[in-house]
Amino acid sequence: MSGNALRRKYFSESWMLWAALAIGTSIFCWVRVHVVGEFDTSQFRQIIDLLPKDWRKFATVDFDWLVSYLGRTALTLDEPMLLLLVTSWVMVRGSDVVSGEVSRGTMEMLCAQPVSRRRIWWTHAAWTTLGLVGLVAISWLFMAIGIWTTSVSETTYPTMSFGVMEFPMTFAQPRIETIAMADRVNPVLFLPGIVNLLTFGILLGGFSAWCSSWDRFRWRTLGIVAGFYFLQGGMKIIALASETFSWVRYGTVFGFYSPASSVEATSKSFWGCVALVRESSRGEILPGPAVNNLVLLVLGVGLYWWGCRIFVKRDLPAPI
Amino acid sequence: MSDFDNTSKHSLEAPLVAARGLSKSFGDFRALDGVELTIPKGVVFGLLGPNGAGKSTFIRCLLGFLQPSAGQATIAGLDCWRQRVDVHNEVSYLPGDARLPRTMRAKGLMRLFADLRPNGSYRRSLDVARRLELEAKRWVGLMSTGMKQKLALSIALSVDAPLLILDEPTANLDPTVRGEVLNLIREAKSNGQTVIFSSHVLSEIEDVCDSVAILKQGKLAFQQSLENMKWQHRIRAVTDEDVAARAVADGLAEQLSIVQDDRRVQIETEGDLSPVLKWLAEMSLRNVSVEPVGLRSIYDRIHLTKEVQV
Numbered sequence: 001m002s003g004n005a006l007r008r009k010y011f012s013e014s015w016m017l018w019a020a021l022a023i024g025t026s027i028f029c030w031v032r033v034h035v036v037g038e039f040d041t042s043q044f045r046q047i048i049d050l051l052p053k054d055w056r057k058f059a060t061v062d063f064d065w066l067v068s069y070l071g072r073t074a075l076t077l078d079e080p081m082l083l084l085l086v087t088s089w090v091m092v093r094g095s096d097v098v099s100g101e102v103s104r105g106t107m108e109m110l111c112a113q114p115v116s117r118r119r120i121w122w123t124h125a126a127w128t129t130l131g132l133v134g135l136v137a138i139s140w141l142f143m144a145i146g147i148w149t150t151s152v153s154e155t156t157y158p159t160m161s162f163g164v165m166e167f168p169m170t171f172a173q174p175r176i177e178t179i180a181m182a183d184r185v186n187p188v189l190f191l192p193g194i195v196n197l198l199t200f201g202i203l204l205g206g207f208s209a210w211c212s213s214w215d216r217f218r219w220r221t222l223g224i225v226a227g228f229y230f231l232q233g234g235m236k237i238i239a240l241a242s243e244t245f246s247w248v249r250y251g252t253v254f255g256f257y258s259p260a261s262s263v264e265a266t267s268k269s270f271w272g273c274v275a276l277v278r279e280s281s282r283g284e285i286l287p288g289p290a291v292n293n294l295v296l297l298v299l300g301v302g303l304y305w306w307g308c309r310i311f312v313k314r315d316l317p318a319p320i
Numbered sequence: 321m322s323d324f325d326n327t328s329k330h331s332l333e334a335p336l337v338a339a340r341g342l343s344k345s346f347g348d349f350r351a352l353d354g355v356e357l358t359i360p361k362g363v364v365f366g367l368l369g370p371n372g373a374g375k376s377t378f379i380r381c382l383l384g385f386l387q388p389s390a391g392q393a394t395i396a397g398l399d400c401w402r403q404r405v406d407v408h409n410e411v412s413y414l415p416g417d418a419r420l421p422r423t424m425r426a427k428g429l430m431r432l433f434a435d436l437r438p439n440g441s442y443r444r445s446l447d448v449a450r451r452l453e454l455e456a457k458r459w460v461g462l463m464s465t466g467m468k469q470k471l472a473l474s475i476a477l478s479v480d481a482p483l484l485i486l487d488e489p490t491a492n493l494d495p496t497v498r499g500e501v502l503n504l505i506r507e508a509k510s511n512g513q514t515v516i517f518s519s520h521v522l523s524e525i526e527d528v529c530d531s532v533a534i535l536k537q538g539k540l541a542f543q544q545s546l547e548n549m550k551w552q553h554r555i556r557a558v559t560d561e562d563v564a565a566r567a568v569a570d571g572l573a574e575q576l577s578i579v580q581d582d583r584r585v586q587i588e589t590e591g592d593l594s595p596v597l598k599w600l601a602e603m604s605l606r607n608v609s610v611e612p613v614g615l616r617s618i619y620d621r622i623h624l625t626k627e628v629q630v
Contacts, residue, residue: 005435012423105419109472112383112413113436116405316385318376319417 002115003123009110010127014093018131025085025135026142032076033146036069037181065264069152069184076143077193077259083200086135090201091225093128094208097121098311099215105319121308125209132201140194144187152181192266192273192289193259199296200257204229206303213307216317246284255287256296262289334397336361336483336514337382341391343538344377351377353538354391359516359531361482364509366529366546367518368615370623374538375518376416379485382516383413395483409438412479416487416518418472422461426471429460433475444478448504452497466492477504484508484515490524502528522615532615534622541622548590552613555587555596557605563587572599588613 065071076082097120101107110120156175157168208225215221236254238245249255265272265288272278275288287295335358344352352374359365369375380386381393384404393400396410420429430449434440449456454470463471469492476484486505490498505515505528519525525532526546534542563585564578576596577588589596593610600608 002436005432008435009421009424009432012428013421105415105417106421108385108415109413109418109420109433109475110436111385112408112411112415113433114405114408114438115436313387315387316380318380319419 002113003119006115006120006123007127010124013096014127014131017092018089018134021085021089021135022138025082025138028079028081028085029076029139029142030146030149032079032082033073033143033181034150036072036076037146037150037152039072062264065267066260069181070186070189070267071260071264073143073147073185074190074193074260074263077139077190077197077263082139082197086132086139086197086201087204087229089131089135090128090205091208091222091229093124093131094205095212095218095221095225097124097128097209097212098307099212099221100218102216102316102319103218107316108319111316117312118308121209121213121304121311125205125304128205128209129202132198132205136194136198136201139197140187140190143190147181147185147187150181151178152184153178189263189267192262195293196257196259196262196289196296199293199300200253202300203253203296203303204300206300206307210303210307210310213310214314249286253296253299256292258286258289258292261286262292265289334361335359337365337393337395337516339378339381339391339393342378342381342388342393343390344374344381344386345389351538352381352388355535355538355540357533357540357543359514361514362509362512363530364505364515364517364528366525366532367516367535368520368522368525368532368619369535369541370520373535375535376487377538378535379413379487379516379518382485383407383411410481411483411485412476412481414472414476414484414486414489416491418469420460420468420471422459425457425459426454426463426474427456429471430456430475430478434478437479439480441478441480444480445474448477449474451500451504466494466497469493470497473501473504477508480513482513484513485518486515487518488520489517490519490521498524522619526615534619536622542618544618546615549615549618550612551592552588552590553593553610554613554617555589555600555608555610557585557587557600557608558583559585559603559605561603563603566603570599572596 066075098107101110111117154177156177157170158172158175159166159168204225207228208221211221211224212218215224232252232254235248235252239247239249239252239255261278262273265275265278272289274290276291277285278288280286337357337359339355339357342352342355342357343350355374355378367375367378377386381388382395382400384400384407387401395407398407398410400407424432426449427446430445431442434442434445446456449470452470452473454467454474458467460468460471469489473489476486476489484505489505490501493501502524505517508515509528509530515528517525517529529546531543531545532549533540560583563580564573567573567576567578575589575591579586587596587600597610
């Protein structure tokens with residue numbers, strides 16, 4: 001009974017935020033996929049070929065794969081906007097569990113009820129994770145809707161056949177064909193990337209809740225979490241940009257967030273989605289989708305567990 | 321005269337609340353310092369003290385919000401820190417500064433808190449809200465401070481728990497509602513509930529409490545039943561005699577508290593007044609006045625000086 005009451009409390013506190021983020025996420029994913037369909041991949045490839053070679057190192061996946069419809073659609077999961085929308089939920093909710101309630105003064109009456117702090121903590125964590133699952137599911141659903149409702153134009157050239165070999169006649173008049181995007185992109189392939197987004201969210205949720213467990217001011221908790229987020233993001237950029245500092249990727253949680261590479265691995269082989277290691281376009285051996293998800297999940301759950309221990313043992317200060 | 325009275329009629333019963341050497345430090349600051357206190361069942365117990373005296377810290381230790389630095393607090397024999405969930409089954413608490421989630425309506429919040437505990441009742445919450453003239457359909461975020469206090473009272477006073485801890489329950493309320501809150505506290509007592517009533521309003525404490533404790537700088541400075549306090553009187557007079565020396569000579573020095581400044585004398589006495597008046601009649605006194613000591617005087621004596629100056 002008390003569990004239901006707690007769930008009701010957390011729902012009433014957070015449904016508006018969740019609904020706003022869900023609307024933002026759905027619009028973004030649908031529009032992002034639709035925009036992919038607006039550009040003819042073959043023309044896009046020509047543009048990409050003109051880019052300096054150094055730029056390729058910023059991509060976590062093979063550049064040739066990246067210019068395909070599948071690759072460009074998969075990059076939706078790497079978009080900072082989508083990450084911000086999804087992680088906003090876990091950061092805002094995670095930071096609220098202890099320091100939010102303490103700083104608002106609402107922890108007093110809640111903790112005076114015959115409900116253990118453990119139950120308060122894990123109910124909150126479960127609710128946050130459920131909301132996260134909903135948001136990543138919406139991300140996938142609206143990417144899929146975008147794929148199902150978008151048509152793409154492809155420029156093709158007549159081919160000349162020499163026995164078993166065919167050559168495009170690029171000197172001839174090109175033929176523009178309009179086809180359904182779903183013929184080129186299978187939405188199911190994005191599921192491993194979505195799982196990576198989910199585990200990344202669990203990690204950030206765990207970190208936010210852990211910070212909240214020992215803090216008493218929510219503004220400070222949010223500041224620490226936001227600082228951590230941008231610092232870790234910056235570290236990933238450094239790791240990608242410089243071979244000398246490529247080791248930095250193992251010091252940032254973003255190093256384990258690579259949804260496009262999960263999609264790429266799955267598109268090449270079904271079992272690629274559970275591969276332990278993968279080879280990058282630069283020939284480096286990097287953690288595979290399974291290791292990425294496992295590391296993020298273990299860190300996230302570990303931080304939730306640690307935060308729970310802190311919350312159970314700490315003094316609850318009077319509201320200021 | 322002792323500031324500690326352990327002879328109340330309840331003292332033979334097992335105490336509902338007990339603090340034994342209860343201390344709480346925050347760094348170098350000692351907020352509670354070896355508090356020894358017992359509260360029997362079925363009484364309204366007043367907790368007094370200026371801001372920073374340790375009242376809230378004491379209450380927060382009872383609720384298991386703070387881990388004692390030393391000593392122990394128990395409610396119904398349960399350790400307040402280690403068994404706090406069981407303790408919370410025995411306690412209903414109204415915080416001094418009751419802040420409630422702003423995203424719900426009053427009704428929803430009353431139902432939520434009723435559902436959070438096995439002995440909670442939504443119907444009783446609504447009854448208390450009606451008595452306190454609270455509009456239960458209103459959003460909490462749109463309520464005034466007084467309305468929020470009424471809502472918190474509706475939640476806290478509706479619980480059928482053996483112990484109610486009310487930290488300044490009448491703060492921010494108008495006089496009519498204050499009276500109703502005091503009535504609710506009396507009803508709780510008549511239903512066999514024990515109430516810890518922390519307040520700065522001495523008249524309210526005198527109105528509803530059976531016993532009172534005063535904290536000063538984290539220490540228990542005074543504990544007495546109000547029934548016994550009614551037998552304490554203060555006699556003021558002007559005389560040329562040395563009253564203190566006369567009391568020593570007549571063997572009354574231990575029963576009386578005497579402060580004499582030049583010709584003005586103040587005597588505090590406990591128990592039957594007639595033998596003291598007979599003794600005083602033998603002296604040449606002028607401008608004699610006799611009055612009950614009262615909580616105000618005791619509070620001032622403890623917090624201003626140790627002895628009342630005339």
